[in-house]
Amino acid sequence: MTTFKQIGVIGSGAMGRGIAQLFASAGVEVLLHDSRSEAIEQALMHNRESLERAAAKGKISADVLAVTLERMRAAHTLQELAGCDLLIEAIVENLDAKQKLFRELEQLVSRDAVLASNTSSLSITLIASACEHPQRVAGFHFFNPVTLMKIVEVVRGERTATQVIERLSALAQHAGHFAAVTPDSPGFLVNHAGRAYGPEALRILAEGIATPAQIDRILRDCLGFRMGPFELFDLVGLDISHAVMESIHDQFYQDPRYTPSSLVPARLAAGLLGRKTGQGFYRYEEGRVVEDARVELPPVAINQPFWLDCRDAAMRDKIGAVLSSAGAVLEQGEQPGSNAICLVTPLGEDASSAIARRQLPVARSLALETFAGFDRRRVLMRHPGLDANVLAQARQALGADGVPVEVINDSPGFIAQRVLASIVNLGCEIAQRRIVDPATLDRAVQLALGYPHGPLGFGDQYGAMNIQQILQALHDCYQEPRYRLSPWLRRRVQLGLPLTTAEESA
Ligand code: NAI
Numbered sequence: 478m479t480t481f482k483q484i485g486v487i488g489s490g491a492m493g494r495g496i497a498q499l500f501a502s503a504g505v506e507v508l509l510h511d512s513r514s515e516a517i518e519q520a521l522m523h524n525r526e527s528l529e530r531a532a533a534k535g536k537i538s539a540d541v542l543a544v545t546l547e548r549m550r551a552a553h554t555l556q557e558l559a560g561c562d563l564l565i566e567a568i569v570e571n572l573d574a575k576q577k578l579f580r581e582l583e584q585l586v587s588r589d590a591v592l593a594s595n596t597s598s599l600s601i602t603l604i605a606s607a608c609e610h611p612q613r614v615a616g617f618h619f620f621n622p623v624t625l626m627k628i629v630e631v632v633r634g635e636r637t638a639t640q641v642i643e644r645l646s647a648l649a650q651h652a653g654h655f656a657a658v659t660p661d662s663p664g665f666l667v668n669h670a671g672r673a674y675g676p677e678a679l680r681i682l683a684e685g686i687a688t689p690a691q692i693d694r695i696l697r698d699c700l701g702f703r704m705g706p707f708e709l710f711d712l713v714g715l716d717i718s719h720a721v722m723e724s725i726h727d728q729f730y731q732d733p734r735y736t737p738s739s740l741v742p743a744r745l746a747a748g749l750l751g752r753k754t755g756q757g758f759y760r761y762e763e764g765r766v767v768e769d770a771r772v773e774l775p776p777v778a779i780n781q782p783f784w785l786d787c788r789d790a791a792m793r794d795k796i797g798a799v800l801s802s803a804g805a806v807l808e809q810g811e812q813p814g815s816n817a818i819c820l821v822t823p824l825g826e827d828a829s830s831a832i833a834r835r836q837l838p839v840a841r842s843l844a845l846e847t848f849a850g851f852d853r854r855r856v857l858m859r860h861p862g863l864d865a866n867v868l869a870q871a872r873q874a875l876g877a878d879g880v881p882v883e884v885i886n887d888s889p890g891f892i893a894q895r896v897l898a899s900i901v902n903l904g905c906e907i908a909q910r911r912i913v914d915p916a917t918l919d920r921a922v923q924l925a926l927g928y929p930h931g932p933l934g935f936g937d938q939y940g941a942m943n944i945q946q947i948l949q950a951l952h953d954c955y956q957e958p959r960y961r962l963s964p965w966l967r968r969r970v971q972l973g974l975p976l977t978t979a980e981e982s983a
Pocket of ligand 1: 487488489490491492510511512513566567568569570571574578596597598614618619620621874924
């Protein structure tokens with residue numbers, strides 16, 4: 478059983494009602510409060526309907542339904558929470574409002590009651606600084622929807638007592654949630670780790686490399702993400718996502734690693750917030766994306782041989798087979814023939830750099846992504862000097878087996894490589910800052926963000942040395958500290974260790 482006997486939840490909106498249902502289902506008495514009485518009733522009604530649905534589907538018994546509903550009650554005044562030994566705040570995201578509430582609660586509850594905040598962006602230490610006993614204050618950051626997202630960040634403010642963290646973690650585990658204990662660091666753990674996927678996609682968009690729909694398709698098919706970054710922006714709301722980006726960037730004193738996108742403010746001013754306004758990066762009608770009309774490309778004659786700059790024999794065979802199904806010939810010579818279409822397969826480099834380094838004929842050379850997702854979606858990268866008919870032949874030949882082909886503009890690391898490398902590098906930085914241990918980082922990111930791997934596991938899956946090469950190429954291309962290598966990554970590559978290798982704290 479849990480060490481808490483009665484939980485008071487303050488704020489009965491989307492998060493408060495979910496938290497109440499989670500703990501009532503786990504066997505704890507919960508009192509639900511809100512400054513608006515109707516919000517309490519709505520939350521109780523919402524939870525009743527949700528539990529009744531679960532009972533109708535046979536997920537819980539009628540007895541469990543009845544006792545769970547009995548455990549959730551309304552508290553119309555704050556005073557009714559006086560007997561609670563845990564108070565979880567889920568009110569409006571405003572520091573003054575939260576500090577005022579915590580001061581009032583301290584006057585009301587017993588000396589050893591724990592005060593927790595569900596804030597997603599405010600410093601727990603700052604909230605606690607308004608309290609007489611900051612050691613009893615911690616963050617308890619759930620994700621929406623609370624009962625389905627089986628993770629909570631248990632945030633240790635600078636003065637939080639260890640026992641408080643342990644009790645909250647035990648309670649979360651008892652309710653079936655993974656408790657990721659994190660320090661009071663900007664974005665805590667999950668919102669910090671999430672600052673690579675969307676922001677790097679916005680950077681790719683800002684450079685005119687590809688459209689939002691292309692970027693989404695490539696990241697879903699080539700790296701296995703369930704949702705593309707632009708679909709996600711539209712779902713969450715660009716206003717919400719941008720506020721998180723700005724807040725984390727500010728809290729890290731404008732570290733360029735976290736620079737938000739300058740594309741966003743105008744989109745916000747235009748009301749392009751996503752699903753909730755009917756238009757974001759996509760347009761919606763009755764909740765569904767309005768697809769752009771598909772443009773069918775006229776077939777072209779494939780009348781030039783191909784030459785491939787790729788030393789991986791298995792990949793050469795695969796590409797050769799696709800080309801041959803298109804009726805094209807793959808040359809085997811060390812140097813391309815005088816008429817050959819030259820395919821380079823860079824890791825990290827952009828097409829221009831790879832072509833210049835190999836001194837290949839500019840008009841007849843382009844880049845093909847072979848590092849990530851060749852079997853599900855092909856990505857060809859053009860450059861300003863490419864002949865249009867060469868591109869048309871390459872596009873047609875490389876899609877001859879039915880795998881869709883995307884054509885993007887020149888980019889160091891195509892799309893998948895650079896987004897992957899950015900996620901891994903940021904994960905390494907989080908590990909380097911000792912925000913959490915590698916196992917907690919990877920598990921939390923998978924649970925909270927739904928990534929197919931955690932950032933460090935992703936790096937090991939694709940090879941830490943490859944990730945380092947991609948980052949170095951990005952850094953060389955842009956000469957920006959945004960792409961600087963995390964020491965955690967560099968050291969593990971130097972020592973031949975997995976990125977998940979933990980390290981002692983000082
Ligand atoms: P919401 O707007 O759905 O609900 C907030 C509720 O708090 C409202 O019913 C409001 O009447 C009530 N309230 C406001 N000030 C109050 C006060 N002083 N005393 C009592 N009740 C008060 O908001 P939501 O989405 O549930 O968020 C609540 C908190 O959880 C915020 O701090 C938010 O940042 C955080 N959070 C939200 C997530 C989300 O996805 N919505 C995810 C994780 C954290």
